[in-house]
Structure formats: C-alpha cells, structure tokens
Amino acid sequence: MQAALSITAKKSALPTAIPLRNDSAHAAHTACSDCVLGKLCLPQLFVTMPFDVMSAHLNTLVRSNKAVLHRKDTLFHQGSNFDALYVVRTGAIKTCLTDANGDTSVTGFYFPGDIVGLDGINTGRHTTTAVALDTTSICTLPFAALEKVASQVPDVQRHVFRIMAQEIQKEQRRLLLLSRKSAEQRVAAFLLQLSRHSSQRRLAADSFKLPMSRMDMGNYLGMAVETLCRIMTRFERQQLLQSDGRGVCAVDLDGLQAVFDSAAE
Amino acid sequence: MQAALSITAKKSALPTAIPLRNDSAHAAHTACSDCVLGKLCLPQLFVTMPFDVMSAHLNTLVRSNKAVLHRKDTLFHQGSNFDALYVVRTGAIKTCLTDANGDTSVTGFYFPGDIVGLDGINTGRHTTTAVALDTTSICTLPFAALEKVASQVPDVQRHVFRIMAQEIQKEQRRLLLLSRKSAEQRVAAFLLQLSRHSSQRRLAADSFKLPMSRMDMGNYLGMAVETLCRIMTRFERQQLLQSDGRGVCAVDLDGLQAVFDSAAE
DNA sequence: CGTGCATTTGACTACGCTCAATTCCGGTGG
DNA sequence: CCACCGGAATTGAGCGTAGTCAAATGCACG
Numbered sequence: 001m002q003a004a005l006s007i008t009a010k011k012s013a014l015p016t017a018i019p020l021r022n023d024s025a026h027a028a029h030t031a032c033s034d035c036v037l038g039k040l041c042l043p044q045l046f047v048t049m050p051f052d053v054m055s056a057h058l059n060t061l062v063r064s065n066k067a068v069l070h071r072k073d074t075l076f077h078q079g080s081n082f083d084a085l086y087v088v089r090t091g092a093i094k095t096c097l098t099d100a101n102g103d104t105s106v107t108g109f110y111f112p113g114d115i116v117g118l119d120g121i122n123t124g125r126h127t128t129t130a131v132a133l134d135t136t137s138i139c140t141l142p143f144a145a146l147e148k149v150a151s152q153v154p155d156v157q158r159h160v161f162r163i164m165a166q167e168i169q170k171e172q173r174r175l176l177l178l179s180r181k182s183a184e185q186r187v188a189a190f191l192l193q194l195s196r197h198s199s200q201r202r203l204a205a206d207s208f209k210l211p212m213s214r215m216d217m218g219n220y221l222g223m224a225v226e227t228l229c230r231i232m233t234r235f236e237r238q239q240l241l242q243s244d245g246r247g248v249c250a251v252d253l254d255g256l257q258a259v260f261d262s263a264a265e
Numbered sequence: 266m267q268a269a270l271s272i273t274a275k276k277s278a279l280p281t282a283i284p285l286r287n288d289s290a291h292a293a294h295t296a297c298s299d300c301v302l303g304k305l306c307l308p309q310l311f312v313t314m315p316f317d318v319m320s321a322h323l324n325t326l327v328r329s330n331k332a333v334l335h336r337k338d339t340l341f342h343q344g345s346n347f348d349a350l351y352v353v354r355t356g357a358i359k360t361c362l363t364d365a366n367g368d369t370s371v372t373g374f375y376f377p378g379d380i381v382g383l384d385g386i387n388t389g390r391h392t393t394t395a396v397a398l399d400t401t402s403i404c405t406l407p408f409a410a411l412e413k414v415a416s417q418v419p420d421v422q423r424h425v426f427r428i429m430a431q432e433i434q435k436e437q438r439r440l441l442l443l444s445r446k447s448a449e450q451r452v453a454a455f456l457l458q459l460s461r462h463s464s465q466r467r468l469a470a471d472s473f474k475l476p477m478s479r480m481d482m483g484n485y486l487g488m489a490v491e492t493l494c495r496i497m498t499r500f501e502r503q504q505l506l507q508s509d510g511r512g513v514c515a516v517d518l519d520g521l522q523a524v525f526d527s528a529a530e
Numbered sequence: 531c532g533t534g535c536a537t538t539t540g541a542c543t544a545c546g547c548t549c550a551a552t553t554c555c556g557g558t559g560g
Numbered sequence: 561c562c563a564c565c566g567g568a569a570t571t572g573a574g575c576g577t578a579g580t581c582a583a584a585t586g587c588a589c590g
Contacts, residue, residue: 097441101526105441119437121430127437147423151416158412164429165387171436172384172392176362176370178443179487183546214569222444224547229570261366448578479537489579494538 067140069093069132075116078129082120084142088112091136092211094220095119095128106220108170109133109212111197118167133211178222181260186221187231188260191241191251207250210243235259332405334358334397340381343394347385349407353377356401357476359485360384360393371485373435374398374477376462383432398476443487446525451486452496453525456506456516472515475508500524 069075075086078098086093093110107128110116120126121143150157177189199205210217218228235241240255334340340351343363351358358375372393375381385391386408415422442454464470475482483493500506505520 097437099438099441103441103445105445107437107440118430119433122427122434127434147419147426151419151422154412154416157416157422160426161412161429162387164426164433165383165385167433168384168429168436169387169392171433171440172362172372173364175372175436175440175443176364176368178440179484180368180370219444225569226548226571227546230546233570490537491539491580492578495578498538 067138069136069138071132071134073132073136075130075132075138076120076126078126080126082117082124082126082143084140085115085117085146086130087139087141088114088116089137089139092133093130093136093138094133094212094216095130097128104219105222106212106216109216109220112201115163118164121164133216183221183223183227184231184234185260185262186223187228187235188240188256190217190221191249192253192256192260195251195253206253207248209247210249332403334401334403336397336399338397338401340395340397340403341385341391343391345391347382347389347391347408349405350380350382350411351395352404352406353379353381354402354404357398357474358395358401358403359398359477359481360395362393369484370487371477371481374481374485377466380428383429386429398481448486448488448492449496449499450525450527451488452493452500453505453521455482455486456514457518457521457525459514460516460518471518472513474512475514 069091075093076082078096088110090112093114093116094106095108095110095116096104097107098104110130116130116138117126119128146156146160150160177186181189194208194210195205198208212220214228214232215225218225221228232241232243235256236243238255239252240259241249241251243249334356340358341347343361353375355377358379358381359371360373360375360381361369362372363369375395381395381403382391384393411421411425415425442451446454459473459475460470463473477485479493479497480490483490486493497506497508500521501508503520504517505524506514506516508514
C-alpha cells in the first residue's frame with residue numbers, strides 16, 4: 001500500500017511544489033498564497049500548471065478563503081445538496097456515512113491540502129457528513145465553476161480526474177487494509193499514513209497530532225474502540241510510539257513498518 | 266439454470282486480447298448502433314445526451330468494438346501503462362490489487378455496462394490487474410480521446426466525473442460493508458447487489474450467474490473461502506438460495522434482505 | 531480415466547467483540 | 561479555585577465469530 005503511494009508522494013514532496021522560474025512567476029506565487037488557495041492546495045490541484053495560468057484560474061474559482069469551522073461543526077450533511085468541493089487549509093475534517101440500518105462509519109480523515117466532498121458529484125447530493133475535528137479553515141470551490149474552467153483548460157480537467165482517481169485508489173488501499181490485515185497491522189498502517197501525510201506537509205515525519213477521538217479512529221479502522229486502545233497501549237509498551245492522548249504522537253517509523261510487514265503470511 | 270446458456274453458447278474461437286482497429290468511421294458507427302457500446306453503456310456514460318450527439322462522439326471514442334477475452338485472460342496488469350478505459354459488453358471481469366507484502370485482494374467485479382480501468386487515471390499506470398472470469402467482450406475507450414471530447418462537450422465531462430464519483434461511492438459502501446457487517450450480512454449484501462445489477466440489465470432479479478470462484482468471492486468480501494462456503498450452504502439449507510456451483514444462483518430476495526437487516530446492532 | 535485444482539465439511543483455535551468496571555480529563559457551576 | 565459531572569479512554573474477563581489446519585469430495589481438463 002505504500003509502494004503505490006510513492007509515486008504521488010514524491011511529486012508533492014518536492015521542496016517547493018513547483019519550481020519558480022522567473023520574477024513574474026514569483027509574483028503569481030505570492031498573490032496565490034496571499035489571497036487564494038495558498039500553497040497547501042498546489043500539490044493536489046495544480047501541480048503541473050505554470051504559476052501564472054494557475055493563479056488566474058484560482059481567482060475565478062475560489063469563492064471564499066476564510067471559512068472557519070470549530071470543533072464538531074459540520075461542513076455538509078449527508079443528503080444535502082452538493083454544489084462545491086472544499087479544500088482543507090488548516091485543521092482536520094472527518095467524513096461519516098450512515099447506512100439504512102443506522103450504522104455509521106467514518107469514511108475518511110482530511111488534512112491540510114486534502115479535498116473534501118467528491119462523493120457528491122455523482123448524485124448532486126452529499127452521501128457523507130463532514131465534521132470538523134478541530135478548529136479548521138477551508139476553501140470553497142464551487143463545482144459549477146470548476147467544471148467550467150475544467151472544460152476550458154485541459155490541465156485542470158485532467159487534474160480533477162486525477163484527484164478523483166486518487167480518491168479511488170485511497171479507498172482501494174483502505175479496502176485491502178480492512179479486509180486482509182490484522183487489527184494491529186491496520187493501526188500501524190494508519191499511523192504510518194499520518195506520518196507520511198505529515199512529512200508531505202514538511203512537518204516532522206515522526207511526530208504529529210491525532211485530532212480524532214479513539215472512537216473515530218477505531219471506527220475508521222473497522223475495530224472496536226477497546227481493541228484500538230489495547231493496541232495503542234501495547235505499541236507504547238513496545239516503544240513504538242509515545243502518545244499524549246489526543247495530543248501529539250511520536251512514532252518509531254521503522255518499528256511500525258516492521259509490525260505492518262510482519263505476519264504477512 | 267436455463268438462462269445461463271445463452272451467453273456461454275457463443276463458442277466462437279476468436280483471437281484474443283489485442284484490440285482490433287476500426288478503419289472506417291462508418292463501420293464504427295454501424296457497429297455502435299448495433300450493440301457496440303450499445304444500450305448497455307448508455308446508462309453509464311451518455312444518459313443525458315441526445316442520441317445523435319452521442320453517437321457522433323462515440324465514433325470518435327471507440328477504438329475497438331470486438332475485443333474478446335477468454336477465461337483468465339488479463340485485460341491489463343497492475344503497473345502497466347494506462348491509456349484507455351474499458352466497457353464490459355458481455356461476460357465479467359475482476360480486478361485484483363497486490364500490495365507490497367504480496368497480499369492480493371479482489372477489488373471489484375465488473376459486469377456488462379460497467380467501466381473498468383479508472384484506477385489508472387491518477388498515475389498513468391494501472392494499480393490493479395483486470396482478469397476475465399468468463400468469455401468476455403469489451404469496448405476500448407482511449408483515454409486521451411475521451412479527455413478531448415470531455416473538454417469539448419460539457420455533458421461528457423460531467424459524465425466522466427459522475428462515473429468516477431460513482432466508483433468512489435461504490436467503494437465507500439463496500440468499506441462500510443466490510444468494516445461493520447458480519448460475514449453473513451456481507452454475503453447477503455453481495456447477492457442482493459448482484460441481483461440488483463441483474464435486474465438493471467432487464468434480467469431476472471432472482472436468478473443470475475456467479476461467474477467468479479468461491480475464492481474470489483470470499484476474498485472480495487474479506488473472509489476465508491471456508492467461511493464463505495459454510496454461509497452459502499447455510500443459506501441453501503434455509504432456502505435463501507439455490508446454487509449450482511459457479512452456475513446460476515436463484516435467491517430469495519426478501520429473505521436475504523432480512524438477513525442483511527437483521528442483527529442491525 | 532486419471533491428475534490437479536476448487537469446493538465442501540469438520541475440528542480446533544484465536545483474534546477481536548461485548549459487557550462491565552475504573553480511571554482520566556475537560557467543562558461547568560458553586 | 562475546587563468539586564462535581566459526563567463523556568472519553570483504558571483495562572479486565574469471558575465469549576463468539578470467523579480463521580486455520582486438515583481431510584474428503586467434486587469437478588474440469590487433458
């Protein structure tokens with residue numbers, strides 16, 4: 001599952017997402033970080049585009065750059081009308097899906113740079129509920145506008161395709177994780193994934209926040225809360241991590257990787 | 266036990282795998298109206314478009330209308346270059362994903378009208394391997410051409426978005442299934458899904474083929490083959506289904522739905 | 531008409547769930 | 561500022577579902 005990531009990861013892990021070419025490009029870059037999506041969104045959305053082109057489109061697209069959610073605020077509800085995608089700037093979001101039997105499961109966590117709301121594209125209604133796990137600021141991308149730009153600018157179209165395909169791949173990896181790995185391996189994989197995400201954002205790879213509750217985490221990983229807790233404390237006893245509750249979590253990457261790889265067969 | 270023959274009866278020993286090129290647009294068009302993408306693909310790809318507009322685009326898109334795969338032939342390999350999407354016309358396809366530890370899981374089954382290969386859009390390489398479960402004919406949609414048409418025709422663009430979003434939703438439902446439902450419920454849900462798919466194609470809702478092996482089925486549902494077998498025989502004892510091995514399977518829809526709903530919490 | 535793989539069934543085991551009891555922590559009011 | 565409350569987190573004990581191992585049977589293909 002990490003092998004598959006390595007390709008996309010490298011792209012966005014470059015020192016600065018896009019190399020600066022000249023003064024004008026630099027100017028565009030400044031404008032962009034000032035008022036629009038900011039650097040965070042670059043890796044996801046506009047990686048291959050020249051800066052000036054990109055920022056021109058950005059200005060067309062972004063409706064708001066300062067929406068702020070507080071803990072437990074919902075960004076959209078399951079069943080509500082879909083009209084925009086959202087880019088997380090800071091904080092964190094979880095998405096939940098409730099089925100006909102009332103069973104609810106956490107379908108994803110979204111961190112700075114991630115795009116939330118793709119699920120609504122199909123039917124025009126959101127199939128999940130998005131909730132802030134923390135104080136979170138987001139950008140809004142009205143989808144109609146995005147579609148329009150996408151049809152005018154092939155690169156944008158392609159990137160929307162890619163972003164969606166990425167989501168599909170993410171889900172596939174998670175499916176493989178849930179269906180074929182032990183609870184211990186799943187937790188290890190989850191922490192490694194957060195670590196990777198953290199280092200992609202130029203933050204420490206071995207120390208990051210766990211903004212979600214244990215319940216959410218367990219639910220996301222398809223196990224009971226108790227099981228998750230036990231595994232976390234076991235990992236702590238084995239010096240694989242040091243956790244401060246919901247606070248920062250420092251991990252032994254190699255150790256966790258070993259856990260993940262072990263018991264392969 | 267009876268309808269199955271109509272599909273398998275076509276034993277024409279056609280050469281395989283490598284798509285044939287259509288020289289003339291006219292040929293493509295005719296073939297198209299006949300049954301190429303035919304009605305099967307309409308629901309998925311061109312639902313909202315007038316027929317004449319649609320078929321004009323189809324001519325641009327469809328490279329081959331008669332690629333035939335036999336049992337165990339692969340349509341594409343994990344890691345191979347992505348350059349086209351494929352529409353299943355008849356038969357069935359499974360996609361498999363192998364992770365770094367060599368663990369393989371079946372990520373999906375695709376039936377007539379379904380579109381295979383979306384996973385490759387992100388990186389330009391397929392992340393799964395697609396294998397025919399049966400004699401299967403497919404259409405090839407070169408992705409570059411599709412992108413081009415999509416950027417010229419907003420409706421097409423929107424439909425590609427939708428198809429991808431649909432895939433995301435499908436995976437999400439499966440995730441919920443795997444992480445929160447018992448093995449029994451998962452099997453019931455799987456059979457109900459096949460039933461729905463079958464009736465969508467105007468075929469009997471309560472009787473359909475199971476073209477995949479028990480192993481594939483179990484793998485797909487995240488359980489051991491033995492578990493799957495036991496559940497199948499249990500269902501049979503309970504008159505919830507009548508199975509002819511890999512052949513046709515007749516099911517009691519209400520009964521299965523009851524199993525699925527039961528044990529809600 | 532065998533050979534080899536897929537399927538089925540059985541016996542046993544274990545991983546992870548449930549139920550239950552504390553403990554921890556953040557928020558709230560006195 | 562402290563005591564209190566409620567939910568989250570942790571820990572423990574026992575059980576059940578589904579996995580593993582093993583053997584028997586069925587089935588397709590040469």
